[in-house]
Amino acid sequence: MSGPPDDLKDLDGLLRGVRFAPRASLGAEVVGRWRHGERVAELPRFLPRRRVLGLAAAALLLGLGLVTFWMIALRPLGAVTVDRCCQDLDGGGSMDDGLLVVSEHGSAVKRLMIYEDRDGSRTFSPPDTMRFERHGAPVVQGEMTGDHRTIQFCCLDYDGGGPSDDALLIVGRPPDMIAMAAIYEHHASPGPLR
C-alpha cells in the first residue's frame, strides 16, 4: 500500500494508534444469545405503509395533473365549431340571427360568420343569408359612418373553449349591415379581440 501524502502522515499515524476492544465477555455472550435462538430486530426493507400511501397520493395527484394538462393544453388538434342561433345580432329587431364560429383549440378564431336564419332551422344552412363573414383576424368591412352602432353580447361560450366567458362585439348599421364582429374573453381586463 502506498503511504499517505506527507502532510497527512502524522494524522495517519495518530489514527493507526487508536484501537478499541470490546468487553471481554462479549464473545461468550453473543454465542450464548445465538444458542438461545435470539434474533436481531431487522429494520423493514419494504417501504413503510405511510410512505406507500404518500407515494400513492403523489402518483394520483400527478396523474390528475397530467390529465388536466392534456385536457387543457394538449387536447386533440382540430377545429371546434360553435353555431349559436338565434339572437338579434344585427339590430334589426328580429331574433333571427345566428353566429357561427370556427376556432382552433377552442381559442384562436379561424372563421366567424353571422347569418340570418331564413329557414328557421336554428342552425346555419344553405338557404340562410350571410350578413358578415371573416377569417382569422378581425376586419372592418365597408365604410364606417356615423350611424353605426356597437352591440355587445356577454357571456357565452362562443369559441368552444368550455367556459361561458366570451363576449361578442358587433359594429354595424341596423337593420342588417354588419361591418365588424369579433369575440373576446370577458375578464376583469378583457382579452384581445379574436
Place this chain on the structure above:
Amino acid sequence: MLRTQLASPPPPALPATAEERCRVWYAAYGQAVYSYIRFHVSSADVADDVTADSFLKVFRAADRYDASRGEARIWVFGIARNTLRDHLRRERVRRHTSLGAMRDLVFDAPSPEERLLWEEQVGRLLLAVNELNANDREIVGLRYGSELDNAAIAAVLGIGESGVRTRLWRALSRLRTIMDCQPE
C-alpha cells in the same frame, strides 16, 4: 504512536460445527468489527450492542456463507456494515463523543497521566471523525478501525483499490481541516 500496524491475519480454518465456527469468527474478527463500529458510535456500550447484533446476524447466516465466493472477513464486515447502517438509521440523532473515560480504548501508555492525555487526544479525534460525512467516516472506520487492508476495504465497499486510497486521503484531508478548527 502506540502500536504498529498489524499484518492481515490469515483466515482461520473453519471448524465443522456451527458453534465452533461462530467462536472462531468472533475470535478472529470480533475486535476489528468492534473497533470499526466504535468509530461511528458515541460510546463503548453502544458499540458493544451493535457488535453483538452484527455477530448474531453472522451466526444466523453462517450456513449460507460460501467460502468459494470470498473471504469470511469480507462477508463478516459486509454484515457489520449493514447492521451499523440500520443502527444509525434507527438512532437518527446527532452522534457525539464523550471526552470522558474510554473504557474500551486500548493503550500502551505506562503512566496514568499519559493515559489521560491519550484519551483526550483520541476523544478529540473521534469528535472530528464524527463531523465527517458518512462516506468519509466509513472509509476512516474501515481503514483504522477494522485494520482491513486496501484490497479488503475495496472488496467490502465494492470499489477499486485506487478508489479506496483516493477516498481515504481525501477523508483525512477533511479530517485535518476539522481538527484544525477545533478549539484547544
